[in-house]
Amino acid sequence: MTKLDYQKATFLLSAAKLSQLPPDMGVEVAFVGRSNAGKSSVLNQLTHNTKLARVSKTPGRTQHINLFVLDSTRRLVDLPGYGYAKVPPEVKENWQKTLGAYLHERDCLKGLILVMDIRHPLTEFDRNLLSWASTSNLAVHILLNKADKLNYGVIKNTEREVNEFISTFPNPVSCQIFSAMKGTGVKELREQLETWFA
Ligand SMILES: Nc1nc2c(ncn2[C@@H]2O[C@H](COP(=O)(O)OP(=O)(O)O)[C@@H](O)[C@H]2O)c(=O)[nH]1
Numbered sequence: 001m002t003k004l005d006y007q008k009a010t011f012l013l014s015a016a017k018l019s020q021l022p023p024d025m026g027v028e029v030a031f032v033g034r035s036n037a038g039k040s041s042v043l044n045q046l047t048h049n050t051k052l053a054r055v056s057k058t059p060g061r062t063q064h065i066n067l068f069v070l071d072s073t074r075r076l077v078d079l080p081g082y083g084y085a086k087v088p089p090e091v092k093e094n095w096q097k098t099l100g101a102y103l104h105e106r107d108c109l110k111g112l113i114l115v116m117d118i119r120h121p122l123t124e125f126d127r128n129l130l131s132w133a134s135t136s137n138l139a140v141h142i143l144l145n146k147a148d149k150l151n152y153g154v155i156k157n158t159e160r161e162v163n164e165f166i167s168t169f170p171n172p173v174s175c176q177i178f179s180a181m182k183g184t185g186v187k188e189l190r191e192q193l194e195t196w197f198a
Pocket residue numbers: 033034035036037038039040041042081145146147148149178179180181182
């Protein structure tokens with residue numbers, strides 16, 4: 001496969017429900033994480049496309065599934081952030097349903113990039129998501145983002161703790177250090193994406 005050009009990622013659509021998604025074909029890799037973990041910043045760093053990040057931040061669209069096209073068969077998916085919700089319970093419930101439905105029903109979903117704030121790794125929702133992925137035998141790659149906020153020793157300890165936790169899962173789960181601000185770890189992230197998109 002020729003190297004994917006993430007800078008060419010273009011916005012496809014913003015879906016409030018599964019019926020609005022394109023046909024369930026090709027390969028999708030979805031980005032998921034707690035609000036404020038830096039999911040939009042990661043996508044921005046990966047694609048160097050500010051328009052893309054802007055879409056992800058458009059109020060009203062943050063609760064949608066946002067799709068970006070890499071080529072005719074490959075798509076990046078920005079899933080609604082979870083937690084931290086200053087929104088009415090019914091709105092929250094609705095988007096958790098959409099998120100759950102996407103994760104359960106989307107056959108072309110090849111892997112999940114789970115973005116965590118390295119200072120607050122493995123939240124309850126992160127753990128729930130990881131156990132769900134293991135029962136569905138879906139691959140997960142964890143980004144310990146905002147590594148620029150911590151010193152080397154703390155980073156390494158956190159990485160060890162997370163690696164210990166994920167070592168018990170039967171499905172492929174991997175973990176890496178990342179900083180969307182500094183661009184740390186982009187190469188490793190691309191290599192992971194390349195495996196799934198291959
Ligand atoms: N220091 C630092 N800040 C970051 C990093 N990634 C994101 N942020 C900041 O964290 C906040 C939330 O980022 P955003 O991408 O909007 O998070 P999202 O809600 O998960 O999409 C923003 O103020 C970002 O500038 C990082 O790697 N390092």
